[in-house]
Structure formats: structure tokens, C-alpha cells
Amino acid sequence: MSGESHFDEMYGRDGKTRGPYSEYCGWLSDEDVSRLRKKSVEAETLFRRTGITFNVYGMEEAAERLIPFDIVPRIISGREWSRLSKGIEQRVRAINAFLHDIYHGQEIIKAGRLPAEMIAQNDAFLPKMIGVTPPGGVYTHIVGTDLVRTGEDDFFVLEDNARTPSGVSYMLENRETMLHMFPELFSKVKVQNVSNYPRMLRRSLGRSVPDACDGGPTIAVLTPGIHNSAYYEHAFLADQMNVELVEGHDLRVVDGRVAMRTTRGFKPIDVLYRRVDDDFLDPLNFNPESQLGVPGIMDVYRAGGITIANAPGTGISDDKAIYSYMPDIVEFYTGEQAILKNVPTWRCSEPDALKYVLDNLADLVVKEVHGSGGYGMLVGPAASKKEIADFSKKLEANAANYIAQPTLSLSTVPILAKSELAPRHVDLRPFVLVSPDKIDITPGGLTRVALKKGSLVVNSSQGGGTKDTWVLEE
Amino acid sequence: MHLTIRHETTYSYDQPVPYGLQQLRVRPKSRPGQTVLEWSVEVEGGAQQLMFEDEHANSVDLVSFDPDQSQVTIRSFGTVDIEDQGGVIGKHRGHVPLWLFQRETDLTEAGPGVARLIHQLDTGGSDLDKLHALSTLILREIPYSTDQNSAELTAEQALKAKHGVCQDHAHVFVTAARSLGFPARYVSGYLMMDDRVDQDATHAWAEAHVDGLGWVGFDVSNGISPDARYVRVATGLDYHDAAPILGLRVGGGTETMKVALQVQQ
Numbered sequence: 001m002s003g004e005s006h007f008d009e010m011y012g013r014d015g016k017t018r019g020p021y022s023e024y025c026g027w028l029s030d031e032d033v034s035r036l037r038k039k040s041v042e043a044e045t046l047f048r049r050t051g052i053t054f055n056v057y058g059m060e061e062a063a064e065r066l067i068p069f070d071i072v073p074r075i076i077s078g079r080e081w082s083r084l085s086k087g088i089e090q091r092v093r094a095i096n097a098f099l100h101d102i103y104h105g106q107e108i109i110k111a112g113r114l115p116a117e118m119i120a121q122n123d124a125f126l127p128k129m130i131g132v133t134p135p136g137g138v139y140t141h142i143v144g145t146d147l148v149r150t151g152e153d154d155f156f157v158l159e160d161n162a163r164t165p166s167g168v169s170y171m172l173e174n175r176e177t178m179l180h181m182f183p184e185l186f187s188k189v190k191v192q193n194v195s196n197y198p199r200m201l202r203r204s205l206g207r208s209v210p211d212a213c214d215g216g217p218t219i220a221v222l223t224p225g226i227h228n229s230a231y232y233e234h235a236f237l238a239d240q241m242n243v244e245l246v247e248g249h250d251l252r253v254v255d256g257r258v259a260m261r262t263t264r265g266f267k268p269i270d271v272l273y274r275r276v277d278d279d280f281l282d283p284l285n286f287n288p289e290s291q292l293g294v295p296g297i298m299d300v301y302r303a304g305g306i307t308i309a310n311a312p313g314t315g316i317s318d319d320k321a322i323y324s325y326m327p328d329i330v331e332f333y334t335g336e337q338a339i340l341k342n343v344p345t346w347r348c349s350e351p352d353a354l355k356y357v358l359d360n361l362a363d364l365v366v367k368e369v370h371g372s373g374g375y376g377m378l379v380g381p382a383a384s385k386k387e388i389a390d391f392s393k394k395l396e397a398n399a400a401n402y403i404a405q406p407t408l409s410l411s412t413v414p415i416l417a418k419s420e421l422a423p424r425h426v427d428l429r430p431f432v433l434v435s436p437d438k439i440d441i442t443p444g445g446l447t448r449v450a451l452k453k454g455s456l457v458v459n460s461s462q463g464g465g466t467k468d469t470w471v472l473e474e
Numbered sequence: 475m476h477l478t479i480r481h482e483t484t485y486s487y488d489q490p491v492p493y494g495l496q497q498l499r500v501r502p503k504s505r506p507g508q509t510v511l512e513w514s515v516e517v518e519g520g521a522q523q524l525m526f527e528d529e530h531a532n533s534v535d536l537v538s539f540d541p542d543q544s545q546v547t548i549r550s551f552g553t554v555d556i557e558d559q560g561g562v563i564g565k566h567r568g569h570v571p572l573w574l575f576q577r578e579t580d581l582t583e584a585g586p587g588v589a590r591l592i593h594q595l596d597t598g599g600s601d602l603d604k605l606h607a608l609s610t611l612i613l614r615e616i617p618y619s620t621d622q623n624s625a626e627l628t629a630e631q632a633l634k635a636k637h638g639v640c641q642d643h644a645h646v647f648v649t650a651a652r653s654l655g656f657p658a659r660y661v662s663g664y665l666m667m668d669d670r671v672d673q674d675a676t677h678a679w680a681e682a683h684v685d686g687l688g689w690v691g692f693d694v695s696n697g698i699s700p701d702a703r704y705v706r707v708a709t710g711l712d713y714h715d716a717a718p719i720l721g722l723r724v725g726g727g728t729e730t731m732k733v734a735l736q737v738q739q
Contacts (some may be wrong), residue, residue, distance in 0.1 A: 104569050120573045127711075130529035131569045253495065253538055256524040284495055284722045295722050296495045296523070299536040303526040 007151045007411045008423050009074065020077040020472055023189045036416055040071050043177050068465035069174060070415040071181070074426060074447040078192075078474030081443055084155060084430070087340035088145050089439045090330060092432050095162055095317045097333035099139040102316060103129045113328050121400075122322070123370065124163075124315030126278060128285060132302055134311045135210040136436030141273075141309035142201070143432040144168075144445075147340070149411040156341045156408065157326070158427060162317045163310060164275055167446040168431050169233040172197060172240075174446075174468040190473040192443035198240035200433055200440050205271045205309055207435035212257060212305045213270040220244040220260060222251075222274040224292045234275050248276070253296040257305045271307040272297075278312045320369045320403045321347055343408060349400035357404040358395065361388045364404045365456075366395065379456060381407050410456055413467065415449060425450045427458050428469065443471035475558075475702035475739060479664055480551040481676065482734045483719060487544045488727030494539035496520070496721040499662065499708035500550040501533040507559045508706060513552030519543040530659075530715060531568050532708040539723070548719060554705050561699025563681060563689035563706075566657075572683060574711070575657030580628065581712040582649040582660075587633035591615060591650055601684045605651065609692045612646050618695050620674070626713070640678040641713055643694035647680040648712070657683040661691065662716040664705040666737040673735045676718055681709070705737075 007013055010021045017025045047066055076084075101107050102125070108114045119125050144165025146158040175194050179186060206217040223234035225247050238245035250260050251269070259266035274281065280290040285298040300306050316322060322329075324345035330338040346353040348366075357364060366378040378391045395402055412423035430445035447467040448458035458464040481500065504510045515522070515535055520543065523536045539546055566572055578584060596607050619637035627635065629649040632642035644660050651658035658680060665677040679693040679700060691700040700706075710716035 106569075106571055109571075116571070116573055120571075120577070127529050127570070127574060131527075132529075252493065253523050253536065256536075284497060284720070288722070296497075296536055296538075299497065299524060299526060299534065302528070303524040303536075305524060 006409045006423075006425070007149065007154075009149070009411050009413045009426075011414075011423075012152075020075040020080070024073065024075060024185070027185055027188055033416075033419055036071065037419075039181050040416055043069055043071055043181060046177050046180065047173065067170065067460045068451060069177065070449060070451075070465050070467050071178070072414050072416055072421065073178065073468045073470045074413045074428070075470045075472065076444070078472050081192075081471045082474070083339070084147070085441045087155070087157075087338070088430060088432055088441055090334055090336065090339050091145065091157065091160070091326070092140065092143050092434060092439055094326075094330040094333045094338075095143070095160060096137070096139050096434065098329050099162075099311070099314055099317060100133070100137060101333070103132060103313065108329070108332050111332070113332050114322075114325055118319075118322055118325070119316065122316050122319055124278075124313065124319055126313035128298060128302075129311070129313035132311075134208075134301075135304070135307045136208045138208050138309075138434050138436055139311040139314050140317075141205060141208060141311075141434055143434065144429045145432060147428045147430070148343075148408055149426075149428075150409050151411075154341070156343045158343060159320075160317055160323065160326070161429070163315045164277070165429065165431065166230045166233055166275075167429055167448075168197060168442075169236045170466050171431065171442070171444065171446045171469070172236075174466055175444075178468045189470070191470040192473055194442050194444050197431065197442050198237060200442070201237070201273075202241040202243065204433040204435045204438075204440060205273060205307075207437065208307050208309065209270045210304050210307050212268075217270040218243075218267060219271045219273065220246045220269050222246055222248070222272050222276055222294075224276050224280070228275070230275065237273070248291065248293045251294045251297070253294075253300060256300065256303065258294060258297050258300050269306060271309060273309045278315065281308075281312060320345070320367055321349070324403060343405045346404040348395060348402040348404060353404075354395070354399045357402075358392055361392060361395075363407060365407050366391065366402050366404045369401055369403060375461070379407065382454075382456070407456065413447070413449065415451065415465075415467075422453070424453070425456050425458065426467070444469035475556045475666075476553065477556060477664070477666055477703070477705060478551075478553045478736075478738055479705065480549075480734075480736045481664070481718075482547060482549045484545065484547045484732045484734075485721075486730045486732070489725060490542035490544045491539050491546075491723050491726035492542060494520075494543075494546070494721060494723030494726070495523075496537045496539075496546075496548070496719055498535040498537060498548060498550075498719055499528075499532050499716060500548065500718050501535070502552075502554055502663070502705050502707045503531070503533055505706075506564065507557045509555040511553045511555060513554075514550065516549040517546070518549070519546035528715075529568075529570055530709050532710070532716065544726070556702045556705060558702040561691040561701070562687055563691060565688040566683060572657045575659050575683065576652050576655075577711060578649070578652065579712045579714070581626070581645050581714065582629050582652070584649050584653045585630040587630045588646070588650050588653055591633065591646070592653055595650075597654075601656070602687070602690065604654065605656070605682050605684070605690070605692060608650055608654070609647060609694045610697065612643055612650070612694045613697055616642060616646065618643075639675075640693075640695040644678045644680040645712060647692060647694050648682075651680070651682045659689075659709050660712050660716050661706055661709050662713075662718060663707040664735070664737050665693075665696075666703040666739070668703070671736050671738045673737050675733055676707075676735060677704075678713070678716075679704070 144161040221238040257268035284295040410425040414421035433440040629645040648658040708716040
């Protein structure tokens with residue numbers, strides 16, 4: 001497993017409190033654990049009341065399970081953050097340039113830096129996006145770059161989540177809860193604000209209006225509906241941005257625009273923040289069975305009548321095989337070396353790589369190329385002999401469907417366990433807003449924590465929890 | 475050749491249709507060998523919402539039905555000048571990578587039928603010889619017949635049915651050509667049959683990309699490459715990409731369609 005050598009963000013490797021945590025730990029040493037435990041229970045009640053829940057697929061009896069919240073914050077210094085932000089911004093710029101290229105001249109393929117099969121065999125590649133330039137040239141209006149840390153200066157990007165990253169409502173609610181429960185702490189420790197995210201999101205979306213927009217931009221959030229696992233977040237964001245929350249059946253094509261039904265007739269939408277997957281977005285152009293989408297929206301989009309955020313077809317950059325080319329992609333489009341590291345990745349489609357992976361399964365993490373949510377993956381060091389043998393068979397049967405990575409020794413941050421603090425592995429999903437002239441990154445993001453001792457899987461669908469993430473003022 | 479075309483499609487419904495949309499690919503475009511002198515599209519019982527150019531550079535109209543119509547008519551008409559170019563369209567253009575034309579679609583999935591077809595094919599000679607041989611073979615295996623009902627068939631289903639219409643021929647051709655390693659596409663358009671003004675239906679044929687020549691057309695149903703009687707309207711990976719009219723509607727009960735098409739000099 002991670003061994004004893006992991007880096008703890010509060011206590012380093014040597015047990016000495018690290019700088020960013022000094023003020024917090026000073027406060028903590030005056031607190032007693034039983035008061036904190038009480039606070040923790042209080043926090044849970046608060047969450048239940050606000051109703052943040054997360055529907056886990058395949059667990060109907062627990063359809064509305066609460067994601068556990070841990071009250072010990074994860075703290076990042078201002079200096080660490082500014083380096084991370086630069087790296088994220090560089091990567092997000094590269095991804096947007098890559099998407100534009102892939103749907104236009106495909107220069108990166110012509111230059112021999114990316115094999116054509118990586119796109120040709122990629123289900124997320126949408127031919128209907130070929131030749132389409134979205135308003136302002138922005139493909140990924142909202143990105144949730146997943147980062148992990150393995151040492152003082154070692155950050156890796158784990159996933160780019162350029163499709164429809166979720167979780168920002170947890171970031172906001174976590175902070176809200178901490179402010180409510182520990183107001184005195186925030187006067188001691190200067191933490192950068194995250195609560196303006198909905199306002200920033202609204203402003204950022206409003207800067208990517210289509211040509212057809214006249215006057216103040218009309219923005220709406222498109223949700224698949226109440227049965228979707230992230231419905232709460234859709235409703236929350238619409239409410240916080242003060243824009244309409246709509247479903248497919250509320251919208252139709254009117255006068256060449258996508259318009260929503262209102263009490264005063266149809267009103268055209270300029271920017272649609274959609275939380276409906278590409279395949280379900282438009283039954284006229286994609287999956288004809290879809291009841292969730294808006295027939296013809298893709299046509300309005302191609303005619304310049306609406307902004308769809310994120311653009312259809314951005315999923316190709318989420319593909320884990322494409323991920324393995326990300327250092328080349330960053331270099332190709334920015335002319336710079338990538339600031340943030342990629343996790344070394346073996347593409348099992350390549351025979352040599354497959355052989356290595358099969359020989360070393362017990363040490364590797366193997367993931368499906370299009371997988372997400374921690375489903376269908378193998379964590380070698382945590383797997384039994386039988387699980388490894390079974391997985392070998394799956395791997396051999398469909399090698400191109402998998403990539404493998406070394407098991408990273410993820411950093412830990414303590415959680416409040418029963419009666420004491422105990423280290424648990426974490427990752428970080430900062431939220432990035434892209435508009436034609438600007439990239440905004442909310443300081444912090446969503447810290448996910450594996451609540452089980454030693455576990456490296458932080459996904460909420462696999463028993464992970466969350467923490468408030470603090471970026472200190474410089 | 476100077477062709478005058480008038481193409482009218484009428485959809486009638488049992489019950490009024492509360493909401494309906496149609497994507498039209500009925501506007502031919504000027505290109506080397508094909509000059510569109512004038513062209514119009516009219517909709518009765520509906521309205522044009524917008525126009526755009528799709529990934530295959532087809533000109534697309536999105537049309538919505540007027541509320542509660544039980545009949546909608548799409549009329550497109552104009553004149554086009556065509557030169558005989560021996561079926562050669564030429565160099566590939568646009569952003570669609572050639573490899574996309576080797577992609578299978580639901581309608582053009584190669585199975586045992588296509589494998590058997592290729593097995594029978596004389597693969598000697600040039601690329602062009604091979605493709606002409608393929609075209610001839612397909613017509614022998616699937617004689618032209620309008621007897622069957624108009625259900626949409628996949629390439630494999632058409633091979634099994636042993637008879638078919640131009641759409642089936644084009645699907646089998648692009649599927650087999652892709653299996654042979656050629657990028658291939660479906661073409662929808664008009665053909666002036668010499669013996670009549672009133673044509674039965676719109677036409678469909680195929681194009682394959684041959685090194686050195688670029689795109690070359692093959693009309694399997696008529697056993698020739700397109701000449702000055704062929705008007706190219708839309709192209710794509712299969713019928714779904716290039717169909718003259720694709721629709722979606724809420725309610726309306728049963729639909730009946732009537733096509734009137736005149737192509738004349």
C-alpha cells in the first residue's frame with residue numbers, strides 16, 4: 001500500500017507541523033476532541049438540512065446518502081497555490097487549443113505528435129463538431145482538474161475533467177459550514193474566499209455569448225432532472241447564479257434560437273450551462289431515444305445561436321489514453337514544458353506496455369480508458385490474488401480499453417477519527433472558469449478524502465468524504 | 475447539361491402535430507463541375523428556423539412545423555449546370571479527416587455478408603478496376619427492385635434481402651469499400667433518367683477515395699460513374715448524414731409521405 005513513507009500535509013514526513021498549518025494547529029491544540037466531535041455531528045445535521053446528497057448508482061436503498069464531511073481543513077499556502085494555478089491555467093489553455101485543433105486542421109496529428117487512432121477510435125470524438133468554432137473559441141468553460149500530491153513540491157494531474165465536472169456545490173457548502181461553526185478560526189487564519197464562485201461562473205459564462213445575443217446575456221442551467229445524481233448541484237448553482245434551472249422539455253427552437261417557456265412566452269437563451277451528456281443533448285442529432293435533451297439545439301449551436309457550456313465533444317480530452325499525451329499536448333500548443341506533472345501512464349494498447357502491466361499488476365493502478373467515478377478499476381496493492389488474476393483476463397481480452405499507472409503515494413491530511421486525528425489520503429479538484437479573455441481559478445476547490453485507513457480511492461461513490469480546502473492569503 | 479429540378483415532399487398525419495422539426499439537406503452547392511444557377515426552398519405548414527453548414531459542408535435548413543399542422547410540404551427547386559467529369563470529384567477538401575470515412579456506422583457495419591461479397595471480388599487490377607468490379611458485383615447480388623417496402627435496411631440486411639434500391643446499393647458499396655481500405659461516403663442527389671421527366675424518387679450513390687484521383691463516384695444501381703445527369707446534393711458516412719429530410723415530431727399518429735420529383739433539361 002502507500003507504506004509509511006507518505007507525505008502528510010499537516011506534519012510533513014518528520015512529524016513537525018508544516019508552515020501552512022501552524023496557525024490552525026495552534027488553535028487546534030487549545031480545542032478538546034469531544035467539542036470537535038460534537039461540532040462534527042452538528043455539521044452533519046447542517047448538511048442534512050441543506051440537503052446536499054449524492055445519489056450513488058446501483059445503491060437504491062441508499063439513494064440519498066450523505067457524503068461524509070470532515071471538519072479538519074486541508075490547507076495550502078498562497079505560494080503553493082500560485083504555482084499550482086499557473087500550471088492549471090497552462091494546461092487548460094492547452095486543452096482548449098487542442099480541442100480547437102482536433103475539430104479543425106488536426107495539426108497535432110499531421111505533426112506526428114499524436115497518433116490518428118487516438119482520435120479515430122475515441123467514442124467521445126463528435127464528427128458533428130468538425131469545423132465548428134464555439135463562441136469566443138471556448139470549449140471548456142468549466143474544468144475540474146484533479147490533482148494529487150506526493151511530496152513538498154510534487155503535484156500531479158490525475159484527470160482533466162473537461163466534460164462536466166461536478167462537486168463545486170460541496171466546495172461552497174463545506175466553506176459555508178466551516179464559517180458557521182468556527183467563525184473565530186477564520187478571524188485567526190486568513191483564508192481566501194471561495195463564496196463568489198457562482199458570481200464568477202455567471203460572469204464567465206456571460207462573456208462567452210453567441211453572436212445572436214442582444215442585450216444582457218440570458219443564462220440557464222440544463223439538468224437531466226430530479227433523478228440525476230447531481231440534481232442538487234444543478235438546482236443550487238442555478239439558484240446561486242440567479243438564473244433559470246430548465247429541463248429539455250422546457251426548451252424549444254423558436255425563431256432560430258433555443259428558447260425557454262416563461263409566463264410571458266418564449267425567451268431566447270444565450271448561454272446554456274448544460275449538465276446533460278453529449279449523447280442525450282439533442283435527439284435530432286445524437287441519441288434519438290433521449291428524452292432529456294433539446295431537439296435541434298446542435299443546429300442552433302452550429303448556426304451561432306447559442307453557447308453550450310461545455311461545448312459538445314470536449315470529452316475527448318478526458319479520455320485516459322489522451323491523458324497520457326498531455327505533456328506533448330501542452331508543449332505543442334503553448335511551446336512550454338508542462339508546469340504540472342502527468343502521472344506516468346502505460347497504454348495497454350501497446351504490446352510492450354501491456355506485457356509490463358500484466359507482469360506488475362500487483363503494484364499498479366489500472367483504469368478503464370473512458371471510466372470515471374472509480375468504477376471498473378484495479379488498485380493492485382489493495383487487491384487479492386484472485387482479483388488480480390480475474391483482472392488479468394479482462395485486460396488481455398480488451399487491452400486497448402485500459403491504461404495503468406504506478407500506485408502513487410498520495411499525501412495525507414488528518415481527519416477527525418473517533419477520538420483523535422488520523423491521517424487519510426486526499427486529492428484536490430480545483431474549479432477553473434474559462435472565458436474568451438480570461439481564466440479564473442477559485443482558490444482551493446474540493447478536497448476528497450479516502451475515509452478508510454490506507455485507502456487510496458477518494459471517490460464519493462466508493463466511500464470517500466470531503467474537506468474544506470483553504471488557500472491562505474499571501 | 476442544364477437541369478431544371480423541382481422536388482416536393484408532402485408529409486400528412488392522422489392527427490395534428492403539436493411540435494415537429496425537420497433537418498433538410500436539399501440545397502445543392504456549386505463546386506467544380508456543378509454550378510447552381512438558382513435554388514429555392516419553400517415550406518408550407520412550417521417555417522425555416524435557421525441554416526448552417528454541417529461537417530460535410532452540406533447546406534442544412536432546420537424547419538419547424540407550425541403548431542397543430544397535419545400536413546407539411548417541403549419544396550425545393552432550381553436549375554443546375556453539370557459537366558461530365560467521368561465521375562471524378564477530385565481532391566478531398568475540408569476539415570473532416572479521411573479516416574472518418576473508414577468508420578463503420580449502424581447502417582454500414584461490415585458482417586459476414588460483406589465478407590462473402592469481398593471474397594467473391596476479383597481483387598486484381600488497379601484500385602479503380604477493383605471498385606468498378608465491386609459495383610458490378612453488388613448489382614448482381616442485389617438486383618434493383620422497388621417491390622419491397624421502404625423500411626430502412628443496413629448493408630448486411632440488404633445483402634440478405636437479395637434485392638434493393640439505390641440507398642441499399644450505396645450502403646453496401648461504402649461498407650465493402652471501407653473493408654477494402656478505401657475511405658468511402660454516401661451521396662444523396664438527383665438523377666435525370668433519360669426516358670422520363672417525373673422521377674420516382676431522389677437518388678443515392680457512393681464515392682470512394684482513390685489515391686491520385688481523390689473522390690470518385692459509383693452509381694451501383696445504374697452500373698456507371700455519375701455523369702452530367704447527376705446533381706450532388708449532400709454527402710456523409712451514410713443515409714443518416716445525407717438524407718434529404720430527417721425529422722422528429724411529437725404526436726401526429728401515422729405519417730404518410732408523398733414525393734413528386736421532376737428533373738429535366
